[in-house]
Amino acid sequence: MQIPLSVLDLAPITRGESVTSSIAASVELARRAEQHGYERVWYAEHHNMPRIASSATSVLISHVGAHTSSIRLGAGGVMLPNHAPLTIAEQFGTLEAMYPGRIDLGLGRAPGSDQNTMYALRRDPSSSDRFPEDVLELQGYLAGESRVPGVEAIPGRGSRVPLYILGSSMFGAQLAARLGLPYAFASHFAPQALEAAVAAYRREFRPSDQLDAPYVIAGVNVIAADTAEQAHEQHAAMRRTLAIGLFAGGRELSDVEADVLLRRGAGQHVDQMFTYAAVGTPPEVADYLHGFRDRIAADELITAHQAPTTEGRLRSVELTAEALEPTTARA
Template structure:
């Protein structure tokens, strides 16, 4: 079975690292992915998160695009309730003008932040309710048939940057199916509704100008290392840091305190969130991903290489590529 592989990069700011160093690591990750035959690298919009440097995906894509030449780059995704459809059409229309045929635009309904950050962004918390209408408006700008009289996206109009609907519930599945768009499910951190969402999407899909048949992308965590022990140790550190970031309320924890936290319901919750994870040697990871691809009913996997160390993350990207030589590109 061939593996169609992509990468989700959150531009993690590792322990003791700066945002600048994180962005430089993202450039190197994309260059490595390009050499290794991955289809695309996407960047996720998050705000007010001290360990993530991808708060401005369009800016990050522009920078990475200048240091790569063939790999597709995109947002996975832009949280549309934080923006006007016109501004996103202009941003990604600009990117498409800079890097023709290489830009993707994934769209999410969640704000990607908490209530205080939503206020700081000057966004209306109810904006998510208009997500379906806003996606349609954005699609029309990019198609060059604006639904707002007298307003065009410049650049952007007629660029037809491909759209993807992102989701972690069945809501996005129904919308993607109705609009005839590809659907990307965030199973790398929200696994519970994966099968219900994919089933609904495939059952309800309506062909569109962009897509004539369903296309499912499923997220999965990956830690490939030269030894299974190294991979497991690396993934354990990721789980521990994730638990602290979710439940630590800004506190600094000792290792002993993290040990206690991981034994609580909070630690168990993190384990459930990251339950779709291919961890081990390259052969272990390939076997897991083949099984996951089939079980998820996916056409493509977007891999979140979960290592805190930049070198370990790059090694994971390379090792997976080595056992997926028949990767579809």
């Protein structure tokens, strides 16, 4: 059975490269995904992270949209407590007007940042408590059924950009079920509650105007390479990169220093994040992804290609698609 595949792109800024080259790489990755039949490419909102260039998510989507023709593009996700719902409705309404029928809006309630960055964003620490109400307010703007008298999202009104709830816990699963929205689980970095959350979502799902049956998207890390040796070398490099990003306090470290971090405890944390990871040759990756999908009966997999170089990520996107024989590639 074919597996609907998508891509999660964090727009990584690799060592020795600039933000400009990172954004160019994201454009090429989306083009490659489009050519190989992927469903969608999503970009995640993160702030104050030296190795991630996807903080201005809607701007990046707009740029990539201008260089692609048919693949769906969206946020995976916008951290809604960082924003006014009206602002997001206007931004994604504008994107939908520019690229009709191609825009998704995934929503999360995490800050995507640390406490100091939350302050810099002028975020109210309690804003995440209003997440369910903010989702409904946003949905109202996009449906042309504003919950705020006299206020409309222009652009955005009546666009009905499809919403997705992102999460890594029971909260997101239950909210998505209650609102009748698709649910995307962040199992590519927070795997612990995957099976319980997906089960709760399916059990509690209520049909809505957007969706008549549960729809689960599961995140999974992928490093597909031409040889097993190449794949495992790339995996080792990504373990170092994650250890540096999470535990080096903003310092640049050598590979030797990164390996010391990994041995001192960072490795356990990194490996837990990589619980769900398809690493190897195309047949090995295909076997893993089929097994992962069957484990939770996911409707779609969103793949985070974790090779440490642009060339490696592009090749991983190609090899994974070819191994799984997805739907006919787009022109």
